[in-house]
Amino acid sequence: MGEGLITRRNSSGVLIEFENYYNFVEGLTSSTPTALSAGRDDLAGASVGNYALFAGGYVYATNSYSNVVDAYNTSLTRSTPTALSAARFDLAGASVGDYALFAGGNTGSNRSNVVDAYNTSLIYSTPTALSVARSVLAGSSVGGYALFAGGYDGSRSNVVDAYNTSLTRSTPTALLDARSSLAGSSVGGYALFAGGYDSSGNYSSVVDAYNTSLTRSTPTALSAARRDLAGASVGNYALFAGGYGDGTTFSVVNAYNTSLTRSTPTALSAARDDLAGASVGNYALFAGGGTGSGRSDVVDAYNTSLTRFTPTALSEARDDLAGASVGTYTLFAGGYTGSSYSSVVDVYPLIVKAYIPVTQGSKYKFTEGSEQTASINTTLVYNQKVTGYVKYKKGKITM
Numbered sequence: 064m065g066e067g068l069i070t071r072r073n074s075s076g077v078l079i080e081f082e083n084y085y086n087f088v089e090g091l092t093s094s095t096p097t098a099l100s101a102g103r104d105d106l107a108g109a110s111v112g113n114y115a116l117f118a119g120g121y122v123y124a125t126n127s128y129s130n131v132v133d134a135y136n137t138s139l140t141r142s143t144p145t146a147l148s149a150a151r152f153d154l155a156g157a158s159v160g161d162y163a164l165f166a167g168g169n170t171g172s173n174r175s176n177v178v179d180a181y182n183t184s185l186i187y188s189t190p191t192a193l194s195v196a197r198s199v200l201a202g203s204s205v206g207g208y209a210l211f212a213g214g215y216d217g218s219r220s221n222v223v224d225a226y227n228t229s230l231t232r233s234t235p236t237a238l239l240d241a242r243s244s245l246a247g248s249s250v251g252g253y254a255l256f257a258g259g260y261d262s263s264g265n266y267s268s269v270v271d272a273y274n275t276s277l278t279r280s281t282p283t284a285l286s287a288a289r290r291d292l293a294g295a296s297v298g299n300y301a302l303f304a305g306g307y308g309d310g311t312t313f314s315v316v317n318a319y320n321t322s323l324t325r326s327t328p329t330a331l332s333a334a335r336d337d338l339a340g341a342s343v344g345n346y347a348l349f350a351g352g353g354t355g356s357g358r359s360d361v362v363d364a365y366n367t368s369l370t371r372f373t374p375t376a377l378s379e380a381r382d383d384l385a386g387a388s389v390g391t392y393t394l395f396a397g398g399y400t401g402s403s404y405s406s407v408v409d410v411y412p413l414i415v416k417a418y419i420p421v422t423q424g425s426k427y428k429f430t431e432g433s434e435q436t437a438s439i440n441t442t443l444v445y446n447q448k449v450t451g452y453v454k455y456k457k458g459k460i461t462m
Contacts, residue, residue: 077454077455078452078453078454078455079452079453079455080451080452081417081419081429081449081450081451081452081453082450083448083449083450084417084419084448084449084450093362093374093375093378093409093410093411094139094409094410094412095378095407095408095409095410096135096139096140096141096408096410097139097140097141097408098406098407098408099117099131099133099141099396099397099406099407099408100131100133100141100143100406101122101124101125101129101131101406102122102123102124102397102403102404102405102406103119103120103121103122103123103129103131103152103397103404103406104120104121104152104381104382104383104384104397104398104399104404104405105119105120105121105152105153105383106118106119106120106129106152106154106384106385106396106397107119107120107154107155107156107165107168107202107385108156108339108341108385108386108387108394108396109156109157109158109163109164109165109202109387110158110163110387110388110389111158111161111162111163111181111182111183112161112182112183112184113136113137113183113389113390114134114135114136114163114181114183114185114389115134115135115387115388115389115392115394116132116133116134116135116144116156116163116165116181116387117132117133117134117385117387117394117396117397118131118132118133118147118154118156118165118179119131119132119147119150119151119152119154119165119168120152120385120397120404121152121404122404123403123404124404127150127171128150128151128152128169128170128171129147129150129151129152130146130147130148130149130150130151131143131146131147132144132145132146132147132165132181133396134181134185135389135392135394135408136389137389137390137392139392139410142185144181144185144187145181145185145186145187147165147177147179148177148179148189149168149170149175149177150170151167151168151169151170151171151175151177151198152168152169152198153167153168153169153198153199154166154167154168154169154175154198154200155167155168155200155201155202155211155214155247156202156385156387157202157203157204157209157210157211157247158204158209159204159207159208159209159226159227159228160207160227160228161182161183161228162180162181162182162209162226162228162230163180163181164178164179164180164190164202164209164211164226164230165178165179165180166178166179166193166200166202166211166224167193167196167197167198167200167211167214168198169198169199173196174196174197174198174214174215174216174217175196175198176192176193176194176195176196176197177189177192177193178190178191178192178193178211178226180230188230190226190230190231190232191230191231191232193211193222193224193232194222194224194232194234195214195216195220195222195224196216197213197214197215197216197220197222197243198214198215198216198243199214199215199243199244200212200213200214200215200220200243200245201213201214201245201246201247201256201259201294202247203247203248203249203254203255203256203294204249204254205249205252205253205254205273205274205275206252206274206275207227207228207275208225208226208227208254208273208275208277209225209226210223210224210225210226210235210247210254210256210273210277211223211224211225211226212238212245212247212256212271213238213241213242213243213245213256213259214243215243215244218241218262219241219242219243219259219260219261219262220241220242220243221237221238221239221240221241221242222234222237222238223235223236223237223238223273225273225277233277235273235277235278235279236277236278236279238256238269238271238279239269239271239279239281240261240262240267240269241261241262242258242259242260242261242262242267242269242290243259243260243290244258244259244260244290244291245257245258245259245267245290245292246258246259246292246293246294246303246306246340247294248294248295248296248301248302248303248319248340249296249301250296250299250300250301250319250320250321251299251320251321252274252275252321253272253273253274253301253319253321253323254272254273255270255271255272255273255282255294255301255303255319255323256270256271257269257270257271257285257292257294257303257317258270258285258288258289258290258292258303258306259290260290265288266288266289266290266307266308266309267288267289267290268284268285268286268287268288268289269281269284269285270282270283270284270285270303270319272319272323280323282319282323282324282325283323283324283325285303285317285325286315286317286325286327287306287308287311287313287315288308288309289305289306289307289308289313289315289336290306290307290308290336291305291306291307291336291337292304292305292306292313292336292338293305293306293338293339293340293349293352293386294340295340295341295342295347295348295349295386296342296347297342297345297346297347297365297366297367297369298345298366298367298368299320299321299367300318300319300320300347300365300367300369301318301319302316302317302318302319302328302340302347302349302365303316303317303319304316304331304338304340304349304363305331305334305335305336305338305349305352306336307336307337307353307355311334312334312335312336312353312354312355313334313336314330314331314332314333314334314335315327315330315331316328316329316330316331316365318369326369328365328369328371329369329370329371331349331361331363331371332361332363332371332373333354333359333361334354334355335351335352335353335354335359335361335382336352336353336382337351337352337353337382337383338350338351338352338353338359338382338384339351339352339384339385339386339395339398340386341386341387341388341393341394341395342388342393343388343391343392343393343411343413344391344413344415345366345367346364346365346366346393346413347364347365348362348363348364348365348374348386348393348395348411349362349363349364350362350377350384350386350395350409351377351380351381351382351384351395351398352382353382357380357401358380358381358382358398358399358400358401359380359382360376360377360378360379360380360381361373361376361377362374362375362376362377362395362411364411374411375411377395377407377409378407378409379398379400379405379407379409380400380401381397381398381399381400381401381405381407382398382399383397383398383399384396384397384398384405385397385398391412391413391415392410392411392412392413393410393411393412394408394409394410394411395408395409395410395411396408396409415446415447415448416444416445416446416447417443417444417445417447417448417449418442418443418444419442419443419444419445419449419453420440420441420442420443421437421440421441421442421443421453421455422437422440422455422456422457423437423438423439423440423456424436424437424456424457425437425453425454425455425456426453426454427443427451427452427453427454428451428452429443429445429449429450429451430445430447430449430450430451
């Protein structure tokens with residue numbers, strides 16, 4: 064698919080302007096940029112502006128809890144902005160407006176209600192704390208809100224805290240059932256929270272949906288009750304993948320469309336829990352996780368038609384990792400390998416090209432900087448998004 068096409072006719076023919084035009088190629092590559100500043104698991108990821116951020120976690124090297132934040136820009140250069148105000152793991156990330164937020168977590172001795180915010184310049188602030196301190200909560204976003212739902216505060220919580228684009232906190236209607244180790248995702252006008260472990264000691268199949276007015280509804284439940292699943296979004300779908308329940312590690316994936324109708328696309332290629340989800344462009348990716356007998360390096364990707372394929376595996380098998388996206392990159396960072404805590408970051412860049420057919424005699428101008436004339440009917444190929452124009456002369460073209 065392409066985007067950014069504007070067609071105009073003038074007296075001399077057809078002028079087509081291209082603004083950030085590209086075609087997605089069905090595939091993803093992988094690479095490993097600079098590692099995290101410290102190996103850790105149970106960290107959280109979130110994105111803001113031109114940065115993907117990874118915050119907190121448990122640090123193997125020092126047997127302690129981390130307040131470190133690592134930020135990767137669109138060139139995958141790593142920086143370390145101001146640390147979290149409290150070191151913690153099992154926190155949650157979400158984004159709203161010009162902010163990435165990291166909320167809650169476990170400090171080792173108690174649960175945290177702290178929320179740390181980073182703006183598009185990575186300037187740090189601390190908005191109003193969560194209304195209830197808790198860990199293993201979930202984050203998601205809808206409209207002008209970042210939501211943090213559920214978690215554990217000595218018992219399972221049903222509390223939802225919402226932060227608007229000014230970082231003002233409100234507390235919408237609570238979850239239908241109190242639960243921890245749930246997952247968040249979003250689609251259309253809804254933020255969804257699915258699954259988890261409930262206050263009765265049961266695995267949950269409940270899905271709560273919050274619209275842009277923060278009104279709650281309960282769409283069709285998951286097809287299997289489970290905790291430690293992962294959420295991600297693609298096109299017109301919110302996906303929930305994997306998880307664990309009643310002695311079973313799941314490969315099932317449930318998808319919810321913009322009307323909150325549930326479907327069940329092709330399952331993950333390997334059953335696993337404690338995996339990470341993230342989205343970029345026309346893909347939702349689910350990476351790593353625990354298999355019940357070890358850790359997985361598998362990555363499954365779903366496109367806007369919910370067709371699954373399996374890009375290159377992670378460079379290191381691990382669970383309890385985190386995902387975030389920036390530009391045309393999806394990043395999966397940290398995790399536990401079974402013997403150590405990982406600092407590895409695996410990156411999946413979209414294969415993005417621009418294919419632009421031109422006819423003989425057409426004039427065009429793109430990244431080369433000067434207007435040129437096509438000597439034959441041909442297709443221009445760029446390995447990036449392009450901005451420019453083609454003044455088409457007579458001839459048949461296919462876009």
